[in-house]
Amino acid sequence: MTSERANPQTLSALDRPNSYIGKTVPRPNLDRLMQGRGLYVSDIELPRMAHVVFLRSPHAHARIVGIETSAAKQMTGVIAVVSGRELSTVITPWVGVLSHLKGLKSAPQSAIAVDRVCWQGEAVAAVVAASRAQAEDAAEHVLVEYEELHAVTDMRTALDPATPVIHASLGDNLAFERIHDAGAVDQAFAESDEVVEAEFVFGRHTGVTLEPRAVVADWNAAEARLTIYQGTQAPHMVQNIAALHLGLKESQVRVVCKDVGGSFGIKVHIYADEMATYALSKLLRRPVKFVADRVESFNTDIHARDHRCKGKIGVKRDGTIMAFEIDDLTGIGPYSMYPRTSAIEANQVVNLVGGPYVTGNYRARARVVFQNKNVMCQYRAVGHPIACSVTEGLVDLAAMKIAMDPVEIRRRNLIADDAYPCASPSGLRFEQLSHHATLAKLVQMMDYDALRAEQAALRARNIHRGIGIASFIEVTNPSAAFYGVGGAKISSQDGVAVRVDAQGSVICQTSITEQGQGSESLTAQIVGSVLGVSMDRVRVILGDTDNTPYGGGTWASRGAGIGGEAALQAAKVLRKNILDVAAAVLQSTPSELDIVNNAVVNVVDGAPRIDLSELARIVYFRPDTLPPGIQPELMATRHFVPREYPFAFTNGVQASWLELDPDTGFVKLLKHWVVEDCGTIINPQLVDEQIRGGVVQGLGAALFEKCVYDERGQLTNANMADYLVPMSGEMPDIDVGHVVTPTLESELGAKGAGEAGTAGAAAAVTNAVNDALRPFETIITEIPLTPQVILTALGRI
Amino acid sequence: MKASAFGYARATSVADALELLTAYGERAKVLSGGQSLVPAMNLRLVAPELIVDIGELTELRGVSLKGGVLTIGALTRHADLLKSPEIAAHAPLLKDAVAHVAHPAIRNRGTIGGSLAHADPASELPACMLTLGAIIIARGPGGERRIAANEFFVGIYETALTPQELLVAVELPVIPKSSTHFFQEFARRHGDYAIVGLAAQASIKDGRFADLRLGFFAVGDRSLLAKSASKLVDVAVTSAVLSEAASALDDELDPLEDQQATPAMRRHLAKVLLTRCVSLLLARPDLRAGASA
């Protein structure tokens, strides 16, 4: 890792001699996971626990004529077979809209379909049995009579008058439309020397988590309380929604989230089958477990990125970008997802296109339409890969047209590093970005000129390599502007409580969650650094609405920036409280004392004065020996939310170096570089691995991943053999570099890093493929870039 | 994704296994490495009443060489083939091919008998059997049958085996010292089934093919021993000769459509493989440059 402080600051609470900030330290949870002592939802066994299997619709759109359950109910182990109508006595339907997304509409969705199924995979009945196998056996004996209805599958014709309307009550299949017009777009195009247009097509894909979605719901009728064990990114959101639709108070719902095997945004939503599981537990008055299998995960985990986006760019011969224009169309399935809605992705595309560049001339339209396919919603880097591929694809096409080097055109148009604060063409406010510093660093890391020379030499030998560059911005640390203002009870603030136990160890409860990205580690690092306590003495508790402060959880790259700042502030208060008591005990003053390595020491000479364990002993067991009037508070709580900027934007740039075989259409990724700026880096290794993991998901989108639907709305590759996730053998080395521009909104200065890799990887690869294809005079603006797509573009087949 | 209930029997001898297969017929399934059968059962694509596990029949595992014939027991794992010195010396094509079969964990369990009995048209091993002229040995209630590889594979997942028969071994003639081979396949990811592949064995004399066997896979409902190979034997291969062979190959292929490739793409890739194979085996880069379109 390389990093440079663009903004050196005065010594803060974090720059202490024994600080863990900026250091690669092993995660505290590593041993637990490596020794197989993690606790995933599938590991949970409760007394009298039953298993539910959902019978799912084989049709994309059909009326349910009848459900015959009597044979299934007779089968061994079966506890209940429940239809949507029966379940609706315990749980109410929902509508996935937010008031700040003006005009967004959707239809009421039920936990289990009532009367009609709207996508292949929607649950039509729940079979609850003593074991999963018995429930599956019985599900084969539930007979459902369907009357097939016309399936609306092609987003391009979804709005045609001839296309049936999926939800008659909505009037049409348009869920949401946003139009944006800034600057003087027509004039800018008129004044351009070249105007280039292209249509960008993105494959619908999904985030494939190692651990599928899973939930155990345990309704305790005696306590009138529901405990939900679930692998979720947002426990308090789940608590709110479950209570709302089951007619309970939030205090009657506890959500516990232990270890989670990957989320990527897949587990930040409320799914119908999870709601059905909560309701079944209440209905049957016993614990019920639901673990999605791989096939149903493909059919029901949210999909994303099914977009067709027309783009247009105007450019002067000197490289000045004059204007961007886009027209984006996306199909989201039959319902807007709950509660974050399925309009956010298209909305983000409009927000982000052209974002790294100076031009203020920008026109956009985004339309979001219903279709009879699985629901789409937010997946890692929501909207970013679309916006980045369109923007960076257009910039490269413009460069090609005026015969300018792709790096040069970016140098001439990226917002200058000293131009901040400023706003994007869509009106987003930037506090401080570092496009030019990151680009300069990238060019140096990849040795751009040498690579270009190598490319030219190889081309002469009929070896076709390509270089692709993609600048990007990333939305992180969202304030209430994301969901709260739209009426969703999704908290944008987070809280941390820190306390000293009776032996001087530290217990820290935080409302952010851990899905493998290192929330536990970063929290312990911050708390340990501020307090002067070694990390092995800091225990972090998260994922339990009964036992953590209230907060948003982990999504939109917010854990470090928001939860981390709350931890910092809470630890500062606790530190002060500790020094106050210590000063009283030692007959000193707090300003003369510090805490280093689990002991209170003199500031001047570092001489140890009293161990934290000894101080805790006095506080908890011999308070009688303290001077009168001293009431120690060895616990402190703080909350944090960004107020000044709606989002802390980060920025960066990626590059791909690859080889394309024009005979076979196969692409071999040779190398990938990322330089990003997430502000203060707490743990370099965790940040780098977030970037790499994100890149890999972006490379999957670029080359492999696609949910293939047929024209009848059947998902035809719902398994791990046919849906191709990227595997290590195909992945290149990924070099990560950093420029560090801390946000001034917090003392910590950390912005998010979780989505940067995914944001730009596919754009870099697509640009590199088109660079490799230059001698063949063809351009591809469709991903995944499969051999079939490439050979077709080359006219070889 | 739980299999439906099934009975399980661990065979103690080949005779015991055959007895069970005779009694149950189509209602039973042999379990070898389980790498194809178990996923299919978990997806409930098959629901056998009885599983006959032959995993303990050690006499079916191993490679031996006798009188110019390599005998490979049905239970020989893919990983065994990779490590076997006999295979490396006398059937190096097979060693190269097995490296492309799945991933190490799967190769540690998957068996040659299971792979051949499974008869996936995109699988490497059936094509190797055609190319190497293998004899497949099956034992059934009526005794032993020796089936030539080109008669063994009859369609997608279909072989000449009856439900009462057990594949016990394959025999491969040891390849002549002068013989050389070529193995290549196109797959989207390492370890995936191929989009198209070629397992070739050849003898070359004075820059010409004295013998050429081209076993293509994933080009139809089963592997194909290309007759068009004969167009390249005993002639001075020129670009014209090669492209004539390629168009003859085209006529022989009947590729299927799937999510990875259209038939047209498979035809194209088969011809690319043919060109690469011939150019490499004859050490003639000029042939490749000329025929890349």
Ligand SMILES: Cc1cc2nc3c(=O)[nH]c(=O)nc-3n(C[C@H](O)[C@H](O)[C@H](O)COP(=O)(O)OP(=O)(O)OC[C@H]3O[C@@H](n4cnc5c(N)ncnc54)[C@H](O)[C@@H]3O)c2cc1C
């Ligand atoms: C992720 C993955 C990737 C894979 N990739 C590839 C690949 O690239 N190429 C490839 O070729 N294979 C691939 N395979 C399949 C693998 O090679 C299997 O090992 C092989 O197909 C079957 O061998 P098995 O011993 O596991 O057979 P099993 O699964 O035990 O049996 C397969 C079938 O053959 C029958 N059978 C087994 N043994 C006998 C016998 N002795 N006599 C009669 N019938 C028998 C069974 O009843 C069953 O119908 C892959 C598998 C997986 C899981």
